[in-house]
Amino acid sequence: MTNAQEQKTIGTPAPTSAPTRSFLARLPAAAIVGIFLVIVIVLFSTSASGFLTLNNVTTIISAASVIMIAALGQLLVVISGGFDLSVGGVIPLAAVLFSVLTTRGWPTAGALFACLLVGAVVGLIHTFFIVYLKVNPLITTLATLSVTGGIAFIASNGQTLSVPAAAGILGDQVVGTLPWHVLLMVLLVVLMHFVLQHSILGRRIYMIGGNPEAARIAGVRVIVIGGSAYVLSAVFASFAGVVLASQLLAASGTMGSQITLQSLAAVVLGGAALTGGRGSVPGAVIGVLLLGVIANGMTILLIPSFYQQVVSGVVLLAAVTFSRLQERAKRVA
Amino acid sequence: MQQNPFISLRGIGKRYGTVEVLRGVDLEIVAGSCIGLVGENGAGKSTLLGIVSGKIPQTAGTIMLAGEERNFRSPREARAAGIEIIPQELAYIPHLSVAENLLLANWPRRRWWVSQRAMVRAGTAALDRLGLSIDVRRKMTELSLAERQLVEIAKALLGDARLLILDEPTASLHARETEFLMGKLHELKASGVSLIYVSHHLDETFEISDEIAVLRNGGLEDLSAREATTIDRTVSLMLGQDHAFGVTKDRPMIEESGRPIRLTGWNTSTQPVLVDCDIELRHGEVLGVFGLVGSGAESIARGLGGHQRDITGSVTEESNTFRVPRSPRAARAMGIAYVPAERKTDGLALNQSVAENLTVMVLGRYSGFGSWLRRRAQLSQAKVSVQNSAVRCQSVLQEVGELSGGNQQKILLASRLLAEPSILVLHEPTRGVDIGSRNQIHSQLGEYARKGGAVLLVTSDVQEAIDATDRLLVMRDGRVIDELAGARKTKNLALSIAAGSHE
Numbered sequence: 001m002t003n004a005q006e007q008k009t010i011g012t013p014a015p016t017s018a019p020t021r022s023f024l025a026r027l028p029a030a031a032i033v034g035i036f037l038v039i040v041i042v043l044f045s046t047s048a049s050g051f052l053t054l055n056n057v058t059t060i061i062s063a064a065s066v067i068m069i070a071a072l073g074q075l076l077v078v079i080s081g082g083f084d085l086s087v088g089g090v091i092p093l094a095a096v097l098f099s100v101l102t103t104r105g106w107p108t109a110g111a112l113f114a115c116l117l118v119g120a121v122v123g124l125i126h127t128f129f130i131v132y133l134k135v136n137p138l139i140t141t142l143a144t145l146s147v148t149g150g151i152a153f154i155a156s157n158g159q160t161l162s163v164p165a166a167a168g169i170l171g172d173q174v175v176g177t178l179p180w181h182v183l184l185m186v187l188l189v190v191l192m193h194f195v196l197q198h199s200i201l202g203r204r205i206y207m208i209g210g211n212p213e214a215a216r217i218a219g220v221r222v223i224v225i226g227g228s229a230y231v232l233s234a235v236f237a238s239f240a241g242v243v244l245a246s247q248l249l250a251a252s253g254t255m256g257s258q259i260t261l262q263s264l265a266a267v268v269l270g271g272a273a274l275t276g277g278r279g280s281v282p283g284a285v286i287g288v289l290l291l292g293v294i295a296n297g298m299t300i301l302l303i304p305s306f307y308q309q310v311v312s313g314v315v316l317l318a319a320v321t322f323s324r325l326q327e328r329a330k331r332v333a
Numbered sequence: 334m335q336q337n338p339f340i341s342l343r344g345i346g347k348r349y350g351t352v353e354v355l356r357g358v359d360l361e362i363v364a365g366s367c368i369g370l371v372g373e374n375g376a377g378k379s380t381l382l383g384i385v386s387g388k389i390p391q392t393a394g395t396i397m398l399a400g401e402e403r404n405f406r407s408p409r410e411a412r413a414a415g416i417e418i419i420p421q422e423l424a425y426i427p428h429l430s431v432a433e434n435l436l437l438a439n440w441p442r443r444r445w446w447v448s449q450r451a452m453v454r455a456g457t458a459a460l461d462r463l464g465l466s467i468d469v470r471r472k473m474t475e476l477s478l479a480e481r482q483l484v485e486i487a488k489a490l491l492g493d494a495r496l497l498i499l500d501e502p503t504a505s506l507h508a509r510e511t512e513f514l515m516g517k518l519h520e521l522k523a524s525g526v527s528l529i530y531v532s533h534h535l536d537e538t539f540e541i542s543d544e545i546a547v548l549r550n551g552g553l554e555d556l557s558a559r560e561a562t563t564i565d566r567t568v569s570l571m572l573g574q575d576h577a578f579g580v581t582k583d584r585p586m587i588e589e590s591g592r593p594i595r596l597t598g599w600n601t602s603t604q605p606v607l608v609d610c611d612i613e614l615r616h617g618e619v620l621g622v623f624g625l626v627g628s629g630a631e632s633i634a635r636g637l638g639g640h641q642r643d644i645t646g647s648v649t650e651e652s653n654t655f656r657v658p659r660s661p662r663a664a665r666a667m668g669i670a671y672v673p674a675e676r677k678t679d680g681l682a683l684n685q686s687v688a689e690n691l692t693v694m695v696l697g698r699y700s701g702f703g704s705w706l707r708r709r710a711q712l713s714q715a716k717v718s719v720q721n722s723a724v725r726c727q728s729v730l731q732e733v734g735e736l737s738g739g740n741q742q743k744i745l746l747a748s749r750l751l752a753e754p755s756i757l758v759l760h761e762p763t764r765g766v767d768i769g770s771r772n773q774i775h776s777q778l779g780e781y782a783r784k785g786g787a788v789l790l791v792t793s794d795v796q797e798a799i800d801a802t803d804r805l806l807v808m809r810d811g812r813v814i815d816e817l818a819g820a821r822k823t824k825n826l827a828l829s830i831a832a833g834s835h836e
Contacts, residue, residue, distance in 0.1 A: 194705075198706050199704055199705055200696055200697065200699075200704050200705075200706055201704070202706075203696060203706060204696070206682075206689065207682055207685060207689060207693060210682025210683070210684050210685040210689075211678075211681065211682035211683065211685075213679050214678075214680050214681055214693075215682065216661055217661045217673055217679050217680070218694050219662045219664075219694060220693065277682060277684045278684060
């Protein structure tokens with residue numbers, strides 16, 4: 001009867017709900033943060049002199065690259081349905097290890113490799129506890145944050161170690177004022193975007209974040225996929241630590257401890273949901289840039305850094321609240 | 334002697350918009366008597382219970398309580414009037430003690446402190462009323478399911494309940510536990526408490542009830558004293574005359590020579606149990622396994638899907654013998670695709686796209702150079718699947734959670750069909766699904782079998798068990814009781830065997 005004729009399949013939009021939704025409700029979460037980023041940039045350009053110069057833009061990007069690298073790993077874990085607080089412990093651990101090894105005369109590449117290996121081990125530990133034993137990720141990564149940060153302090157004896165200038169090539173300039181690590185960061189960003197969107201592994205990470213039980217029943221190797229997210233996250237964090245050390249030519253147990261929250265904030269600002277299955281690399285980039293731009297602009301305006309912390313927190317809360325309201329509007333429509 | 338009724342319902346009706354789900358129900362319950370309320374899924378039982386317990390306001394009729402008109406605006410008001418409902422899904426706090434759960438509404442206090450001693454005393458007293466000897470300091474999780482059920486009843490009686498409504502109280506109980514519960518219910522009746530007993534298990538309903546009320550399509554079809562009716566008559570009334578002798582739609586006869594798959598010696602001791610189940614499934618047919626909740630039919634589906642690990646037994650196809658798969662991956666390696674009963678929690682990732690969900694089992698097929706995904710191939714396959722399964726969606730990139738239940742279920746089935754399994758196992762594939770999608774899904778199962786697949790359909794929906802299958806096994810208490818085919822495959826027979834009135 002008419003029922004059969006009404007059976008619309010693909011290509012014919014269903015008449016319900018679409019027109020009733022507001023314009024805002026249809027925008028992806030990252031796009032709104034993107035618009036906000038543009039507004040903030042325009043505001044600073046008009047109010048802070050010297051904000052929109054090539055030199056300052058390089059400064060912003062350069063400062064953001066360590067956070068960006070750590071945020072890429074964090075993004076993978078958040079999409080897979082967990083999160084990784086240990087980033088802020090793995091970064092100083094890798095930095096200190098890099099300093100110790102290069103001071104002893106290891107080649108830079110060898111030291112870098114050793115640091116990444118340590119990161120991978122931390123990731124495997126997370127895999128065992130979180131993915132295999134299903135211990136809560138908050139508790140597990142809080143514990144490993146404490147352990148890795150502690151080892152960094154022990155190894156550095158609580159002091160700031162120096163890194164030989166020869167091992168600082170990641171901080172050296174490659175094109176104009178653009179340092180090596182920024183180039184690497186951009187490469188990693190592009191690579192991870194393709195991994196997430198266009199590789200089997202990437203799609204599987206979204207699927208297990210969306211519904212791990214459904215994925216398991218469909219025969220997905222949840223432990224392998226979830227584990228690779230945690231391993232990659234720790235590897236990215238240790239790479240971020242090496243970059244930081246070679247940028248500053250120094251390493252200590254305190255460096256990078258705030259990156260845990262910054263990377264998590266950036267990823268969430270970029271539209272990732274802590275419930276899993278959502279998030280994107282372009283979103284994370286926008287999130288990192290927003291936090292970086294706010295910090296930089298306020299520094300130029302000579303506002304003390306404590307205020308920056310407050311503003312970053314408020315922005316994060318506002319963004320998350322907005323995406324929550326948006327979701328509710330969607331459900332009503 | 335003729336007593337005054339404790340509660341009487343006069344012309345109770347409920348309509349949602351233009352849909353009338355309940356109309357003109359008249360019932361009277363005398364103190365200390367029990368009414369057995371029976372009806373198919375969707376007959377209006379839940380709505381009626383909701384109205385009596387104050388959860389749903391009626392749109393027609395009145396409730397008279399001890400001769401006075403009372404219309405409850407909330408469950409709290411109904412409870413104050415002495416009406417307690419024990420829902421099918423028990424609502425207790427697992428990690429609190431029995432006493433704490435019993436007195437949940439009103440913990441004994443001394444100033445700001447909770448008095449554990451008074452709690453234990455009051456809890457024990459509450460259990461004594463039912464003649465139970467359970468240590469009230471134990472946690473709810475340490476009790477058996479039957480004990481938890483009894484604690485819930487004790488809790489209901491604490492509020493001085495005069496009418497107790499039990500919704501499928503034995504669904505998760507052993508036979509012995511059921512017997513114990515029945516004994517306690519008889520004692521309650523003798524002490525003057527009225528009962529409304531709702532169960533698919535007609536033998537139990539007949540044992541406890543004084544009157545049997547049959548609901549069909551929202552109306553009270555029949556109300557007779559237990560002595561004046563029989564289980565068979567009740568089943569016919571539940572199903573209605575149009576269905577009573579309804580035999581299967583015409584299906585082409587299947588060849589007897591279809592390659593068999595044998596499930597042998599399936600056993601499990603976890604609820605619902607399985608006792609030495611042997612099942613033979615053939616390629617080219619849809620085999621139904623029908624049983625009420627707790628009959629063990631669900632364990633067959635879960636076992637084959639690798640979704641339940643504690644089943645022993647084997648699966649034999651030609652000369653290959655496997656153990657019951659221990660994981661979904663193991664099941665898949667045996668050529669089994671499994672459609673779980675809970676599509677939202679076990680079947681689909683609701684916040685992922687239609688395309689991702691459709692290709693979840695076969696993503697490896699679109700693996701190109703260096704494991705990069707051939708996205709275009711994935712999407713075009715998804716579009717073909719959507720078309721074949723008549724899924725209504727705006728685009729294959731739409732999130733599955735935005736679609737209707739029927740469309741979600743079609744996507745779940747399509748994702749399994751894409752894997753081209755040798756054995757397709759489905760558990761309640763059309764629960765909560767509109768009739769159009771349901772027919773579509775059923776015809777897809779038939780088609781898949783004709784193409785040589787072996788389809789095992791496990792369901793507790795008797796209509797589905799008859800409509801969608803070539804051959805039907807009926808289970809009860811963990812055993813396969815009978816096989817129905819041809820003229821014997823009727824709703825009446827299936828239901829009465831499953832409910833335990835036929836031996």
